[in-house]
Amino acid sequence: MKKVLAAIMILFTSLIALSDDSKEGSKDKAKKNKCKIENKIKWTTASEFNNFGFNVYRSTNKDGPFEKINKEPIKGAGTTDVEHSYEFIDKNIEPETVYYYYIESISLEGKREKFSPVIASKPKSCNGQPAEKNKENDKQKDKTKDEKQQK
Numbered sequence: 300m301k302k303v304l305a306a307i308m309i310l311f312t313s314l315i316a317l318s319d320d321s322k323e324g325s326k327d328k329a330k331k332n333k334c335k336i337e338n339k340i341k342w343t344t345a346s347e348f349n350n351f352g353f354n355v356y357r358s359t360n361k362d363g364p365f366e367k368i369n370k371e372p373i374k375g376a377g378t379t380d381v382e383h384s385y386e387f388i389d390k391n392i393e394p395e396t397v398y399y400y401y402i403e404s405i406s407l408e409g410k411r412e413k414f415s416p417v418i419a420s421k422p423k424s425c426n427g428q429p430a431e432k433n434k435e436n437d438k439q440k441d442k443t444k445d446e447k448q449q450k
Contacts (some may be wrong), residue, residue: 334425350375
């Protein structure tokens with residue numbers, strides 16, 4: 300595949316913390332407080348040549364192994380000089396975990412090439428804030444609690 304693909308941008312965003320209050324079983328109670336967060340991977344091509352589509356790969360280790368996480372290829376634009384934007388939402392992530400992603404392009408002939416560098420996501424917490432922010436908030440709460448106990 301001729302490399303005319305360019306201008307990649309991968310963004311990672313957290314969604315929201317959700318708890319599932321509709322389930323009553325003991326197994327489900329353990330999952331009740333588990334939150335749902337996601338990473339949104341976005342990229343843009345400046346142009347495309349013979350592009351069938353893309354796959355998204357993920358790992359918890361910078362050096363892999365990586366696993367394809369989209370069930371079907373994300374449809375590409377074929378051959379075009381028009382900019383196209385794409386996104387994939389990874390809904391299967393754990394809180395407080397760094398994930399590493401890269402994009403693979405697939406030509407109309409079936410040739411696969413790594414399209415992007417490996418990019419790390421920031422770990423997220425269940426409240427939608429970055430994990431670092433929660434640690435700062437926890438430290439501040441502990442400090443305030445200690446000050447109140449001393450009085």
